[in-house]
Amino acid sequence: MNLDLLLQSEIQKAVTAVFNQTVENLQLQATNAEFEGTHTLVCFPLTKLSRKGPEETARMVGEYLLANSGVISKYNVVKGFLNLSLHDSIWVEALHAIASDPNYGQIPYNGQEIMIEYSSPNTNKPLHLGHLRNNFLGYSVSEIYKANGYNVHKVQIINDRGIHICKSMAAWKLFGNGETPQSSGTKGDHLVGKYYVIFDKTYKAQTSELIAQGLTEDEAGKQAPIMVLASEMLRKWEQKDTETVELWKMMNSWVYEGFDATYKRMGVDFEKLYFESDTYLLGKELVMQGLEKGIFFKKEDGSVWVDLTSDGLDQKVLLRADGTSVYMTQDIGTAILRFTDFPKISGQVYTVGNEQEYHFKVLFLILNKLGYEWAKRCFHLSYGMVDLPTGKMKSREGTVVDADDLMQEMHDEAEKQTRELGKLEGVSETDAQALFEMIGLGALKFFLLKVDPKKRMLFDPNESIQLQGFTGPFIQYTHARIKAIVRKAESLGIHVNPQDLRAVTTLEPAERDALYLISSFENKIREAAKDYSPAIIANYAFELAKAYNQFYQSIPIFSEENTSKLKFRVALSYTVARIIKRSMKLLGIEVPERM
RNA sequence: GGUCUCGUAGCUCAAUUGGAUAGAGCAACUGCCUUCUAAGCAGUAGGUUGCUGGUUCGAUUCCAGCCGGGAUCACCA
Numbered sequence: 001m002n003l004d005l006l007l008q009s010e011i012q013k014a015v016t017a018v019f020n021q022t023v024e025n026l027q028l029q030a031t032n033a034e035f036e037g038t039h040t041l042v043c044f045p046l047t048k049l050s051r052k053g054p055e056e057t058a059r060m061v062g063e064y065l066l067a068n069s070g071v072i073s074k075y076n077v078v079k080g081f082l083n084l085s086l087h088d089s090i091w092v093e094a095l096h097a098i099a100s101d102p103n104y105g106q107i108p109y110n111g112q113e114i115m116i117e118y119s120s121p122n123t124n125k126p127l128h129l130g131h132l133r134n135n136f137l138g139y140s141v142s143e144i145y146k147a148n149g150y151n152v153h154k155v156q157i158i159n160d161r162g163i164h165i166c167k168s169m170a171a172w173k174l175f176g177n178g179e180t181p182q183s184s185g186t187k188g189d190h191l192v193g194k195y196y197v198i199f200d201k202t203y204k205a206q207t208s209e210l211i212a213q214g215l216t217e218d219e220a221g222k223q224a225p226i227m228v229l230a231s232e233m234l235r236k237w238e239q240k241d242t243e244t245v246e247l248w249k250m251m252n253s254w255v256y257e258g259f260d261a262t263y264k265r266m267g268v269d270f271e272k273l274y275f276e277s278d279t280y281l282l283g284k285e286l287v288m289q290g291l292e293k294g295i296f297f298k299k300e301d302g303s304v305w306v307d308l309t310s311d312g313l314d315q316k317v318l319l320r321a322d323g324t325s326v327y328m329t330q331d332i333g334t335a336i337l338r339f340t341d342f343p344k345i346s347g348q349v350y351t352v353g354n355e356q357e358y359h360f361k362v363l364f365l366i367l368n369k370l371g372y373e374w375a376k377r378c379f380h381l382s383y384g385m386v387d388l389p390t391g392k393m394k395s396r397e398g399t400v401v402d403a404d405d406l407m408q409e410m411h412d413e414a415e416k417q418t419r420e421l422g423k424l425e426g427v428s429e430t431d432a433q434a435l436f437e438m439i440g441l442g443a444l445k446f447f448l449l450k451v452d453p454k455k456r457m458l459f460d461p462n463e464s465i466q467l468q469g470f471t472g473p474f475i476q477y478t479h480a481r482i483k484a485i486v487r488k489a490e491s492l493g494i495h496v497n498p499q500d501l502r503a504v505t506t507l508e509p510a511e512r513d514a515l516y517l518i519s520s521f522e523n524k525i526r527e528a529a530k531d532y533s534p535a536i537i538a539n540y541a542f543e544l545a546k547a548y549n550q551f552y553q554s555i556p557i558f559s560e561e562n563t564s565k566l567k568f569r570v571a572l573s574y575t576v577a578r579i580i581k582r583s584m585k586l587l588g589i590e591v592p593e594r595m
Numbered sequence: 596g597g598u599c600u601c602g603u604a605g606c607u608c609a610a611u612u613g614g615a616u617a618g619a620g621c622a623a624c625u626g627c628c629u630u631c632u633a634a635g636c637a638g639u640a641g642g643u644u645g646c647u648g649g650u651u652c653g654a655u656u657c658c659a660g661c662c663g664g665g666a667u668c669a670c671c672a
Binding site: 027028029030032034035040042044047054078079080081122159162163164276301303312313314317318319320321322324326327330353354355356357358359384385387392417418421423439450451452454455456457458460463466467468469470471473474476477478480481482484485488489523527531535539542543546549550552553554556557558559573594595 | 606634
């Protein structure tokens with residue numbers, strides 16, 4: 001039962017009856033806490049058909065509902081707002097329906113498939129804080145789409161070739177002395193990242209020396225020996241030189257081993273990985289075809305371009321004069337390959353930072369020009385950068401927050417605070433460690449997901465390890481506390497079956513508040529998908545936990561003498577726990593049975 | 596400079612897409628553990644929503660112009 005739909009139809013009936021007119025879009029919203037009621041009809045828009053003042057209009061609708069609808073128990077009018085109270089039996093019925101539905105929070109399969117790309121790192125350095133936002137966001141949006149009835153394919157493109165990895169390779173060749181993850185005990189992605197940093201330092205030293213010798217900045221940049229080596233490696237790689245390819249394979253394999261560990265700890269996964277080294281040539285052919293069809297044009301030097309001036313954009317290069325492909329070319333190829341690999345997908349979502357908005361605007365326009373009708377169903381899930389209190393993260397200045405380090409710090413902080421609270425009696429060390437991990441990562445994920453993805457956000461380390469207030473652990477704690485109630489009910493031999501609930505006829509305000517939120521869960525799931533926003537789920541889960549805590553604090557359960565009410569409250573608690581768990585699952589966050 | 600984007604309490608974020616007296620958390624202050632887990636609850640204080648106009652019953656939201664951040668406009672990815 002969907003309360004909103006029920007109310008909509010009741011109100012539509014009322015409007016038809018009272019004003020002899022039909023209305024399609026009703027503005028129904030939650031009632032402000034200061035007024036009585038749960039649902040509010042905004043009546044200003046109705047004054048056009050009622051041809052009466054807003055208050056009079058509201059009163060007439062309210063009066064009709066009270067007299068003719070079995071749903072409304074009371075109403076009041078404040079200005080043009082009609083505040084409605086529902087019969088408690090409606091709320092009881094709502095809980096009954098939800099408690100009887102094991103799939104509440106999972107909207108039935110809608111027959112649609114969708115692809116969601118996220119993560120997509122370069123393979124020359126380890127993952128950092130920015131990747132965490134990307135991964136948690138992409139994973140969560142995937143879960144949200146699954147909950148909306150979509151068949152979701154999670155993929156990523158790994159940028160495994162190019163000058164960036166050659167830089168690490170060059171530095172390792174010069175300074176590595178054969179160092180491996182095994183020989184040094186360093187995680188593979190960190191080891192490769194270390195040589196990327198060494199490259200950068202060496203490169204800077206060499207260029208400034210060359211500049212001191214009288215070269216221009218441009219010349220020095222190109223002639224620095226280590227850069228010459230890296231460029232040579234890139235060339236050799238493209239010519240499939242055995243030694244270079246072997247080195248490339250070895251170092252990439254180190255990175256993948258490291259990434260796998262990081263992804264595992266983050267709790268994210270992928271159905272299929274695309275590698276740039278496999279796909280970078282694909283786009284070329286398609287561009288050549290486009291050239292033949294006259295969609296693109298060639299300049300005198302042989303480079304191929306697309307003209308987007310009629311779309312308000314510039315000209316964009318697609319193939320260099322030497323015939324090699326650029327980033328855009330690869331993305332064209334990859335996009336088309338994906339629709340070939342997954343012919344049933346209706347669209348594609350690219351989880352990529354907002355600094356690439358222009359790029360995707362261009363990409364989608366090109367795909368459209370090439371005649372792919374699905375181009376308009378490609379969506380750039382553009383999210384804002386993560387700033388630090390010290391400003392922007394800059395890898396060159398060593399201000400990046402490493403993903404592995406951060407996850408460990410969150411774990412350690414969760415451990416510290418949990419031990420201080422002395423909550424680990426009778427808990428084994430293994431279970432305790434699992435709990436710290438759950439809390440630490442829960443805090444981190446929630447912190448990054450509670451903000452609207454579109455917005456740039458600030459990552460304050462001190463705030464992120466908070467476990468009180470608007471945080472993941474607050475919600476996890478609420479869940480754990482409810483589970484204690486459920487266990488107690490079981491130990492007392494109290495078993496609730498949905499039929500028992502109907503024996504309850506009156507409710508407390510705190511119970512209604514919780515029920516209001518419970519019954520709006522699926523609307524939130526839809527809204528979150530429509531907006532690609534886990535923040536909507538995060539805010540919802542927090543609201544629900546808060547509402548439950550108010551109930552928990554003000555209304556006794558086991559000392560209640562009325563057995564029906566007692567059972568009702570146990571069922572309400574259990575349902576809240578279920579929905580909290582489900583909501584958090586949509587964010588990729590686990591919840592504990594006790595903490 | 597062109598295009599895009601953001602500006603809300605001391606700080607970090609919300610605001611049902613144009614609705615009520617703009618809400619939470621943190622930080623500060625005051626209460627509540629003999630009762631189901633106090634990682635909790637209740638309360639106090641904190642605002643000219645960057646500024647100026649406009650659109651209308653009604654604007655944080657839409658429009659215009661300023662002010663101030665950020666992104667982007669590479670034969671980089």
